[in-house]
Amino acid sequence: xxxxxxxNMEPLRVDLHSHTNCSDGHLTPQELIDRACNYQxxxxxxxxxxxxxxxxxxxxxxxxxxxxxxxxxxxxxxTLWQNFEIHIVGLGLDVKHPKVQALISRQQQSRELxxxxxxxxxxxxxFEDCLLQAQELAQDGSITRAHFARVLQHxxxxxxxxxxxxxxxxxGRRAYVKPQWCRVDEAVDVIKAAGGxxxxxxxxxxxxxxxxxxxLIIDFKDVGGDAMEVASCQLNQQQRKLLIELCHQYDLQGxxxxxxxxxxxxxxxxxxxxxxxxxxxxxxxxxx
Ligand code: AMP
Ligand code: MN
Ligand code: MN
Ligand code: MN
Numbered sequence: 001x002x003x004x005x006x007x008n009m010e011p012l013r014v015d016l017h018s019h020t021n022c023s024d025g026h027l028t029p030q031e032l033i034d035r036a037c038n039y040q041x042x043x044x045x046x047x048x049x050x051x052x053x054x055x056x057x058x059x060x061x062x063x064x065x066x067x068x069x070x071x072x073x074x075x076x077x078x079t080l081w082q083n084f085e086i087h088i089v090g091l092g093l094d095v096k097h098p099k100v101q102a103l104i105s106r107q108q109q110s111r112e113l114x115x116x117x118x119x120x121x122x123x124x125x126x127f128e129d130c131l132l133q134a135q136e137l138a139q140d141g142s143i144t145r146a147h148f149a150r151v152l153q154h155x156x157x158x159x160x161x162x163x164x165x166x167x168x169x170x171x172g173r174r175a176y177v178k179p180q181w182c183r184v185d186e187a188v189d190v191i192k193a194a195g196g197x198x199x200x201x202x203x204x205x206x207x208x209x210x211x212x213x214x215x216l217i218i219d220f221k222d223v224g225g226d227a228m229e230v231a232s233c234q235l236n237q238q239q240r241k242l243l244i245e246l247c248h249q250y251d252l253q254g255x256x257x258x259x260x261x262x263x264x265x266x267x268x269x270x271x272x273x274x275x276x277x278x279x280x281x282x283x284x285x286x287x288x
Pocket of ligand 2: 019024049144146261
């Protein structure tokens with residue numbers, strides 16, 4: 001715990017869900033750390049899609065510059081559950097664990113295959129050579145649909161990334177390809193084997209009814225899941241209360257995270273992550 005918090009007993013400023021350009025974030029790991037320090041965060045987890053490659057760069061940068069920020073290792077694993085793409089965040093895991101590395105290489109293969117198939121479908125829709133441009137944006141990081149959305153936006157096919165999802169690459173649209181992600185239990189097992197905590201990411205972003213969300217939570221808890229995100233930038237107090245109540249009911253800890261990719265008028269790193277009610281929190285596992 002930092003001196004600031006010991007003296008003033010202020011709550012820790014924590015953000016446990018963020019992205020860098022190792023996946024579909026726009027900042028380098030170093031730039032993300034600078035932003036976290038400017039915003040006086042105490043703890044940050046970098047949770048890139050199916051990769052941990054930002055962690056080492058970020059932690060080296062923190063050490064070299066003796067920055068007052070605790071970096072939590074993290075990952076956001078794409079899974080398939082009942083035909084929904086559910087994201088499981090892993091926190092505080094050993095990023096070098098062989099099971100983590102094996103899952104990452106499997107997921108990366110699925111990402112590359114899906115990218116090729118998506119580019120073929122986009123070509124049929126009249127948009128040639130999207131793969132090369134998406135790969136250029138992704139460089140050697142995880143290739144995601146967000147990169148394809150940026151390509152379509154840069155070409156003027158759509159004027160927002162959201163529209164690229166709505167018209168072409170979102171579920172059920174003409175260039176959508178069903179991905180070969182791992183199962184939820186596989187993601188939870190790997191995170192656990194590597195000593196980490198598993199978290200259901202942004203539970204209200206899957207278009208699940210409350211009944212289906214409860215099913216997901218029950219299945220997640222059954223396979224050893226630990227926590228669920230209960231606050232992100234855009235959730236209102238009523239939504240936070242619902243998620244906190246679900247955590248209490250199913251004995252999950254809470255986590256909070258902005259899911260920062262780049263600043264927007266409605267979201268930023270560490271912003272608006274307050275909780276309306278108390279709850280056992282996943283980061284208390286490593287701050288007590
Ligand atoms: P992928 O994991 O490759 O399927 O890419 C999913 C990523 O695309 C998410 O993590 C978001 O960053 C981004 N994304 C998903 N849906 C949308 C959307 N409707 N508008 C903008 N970005 C989106
Ligand atoms: Mn993303
Ligand atoms: Mn996600
Ligand atoms: Mn995310």
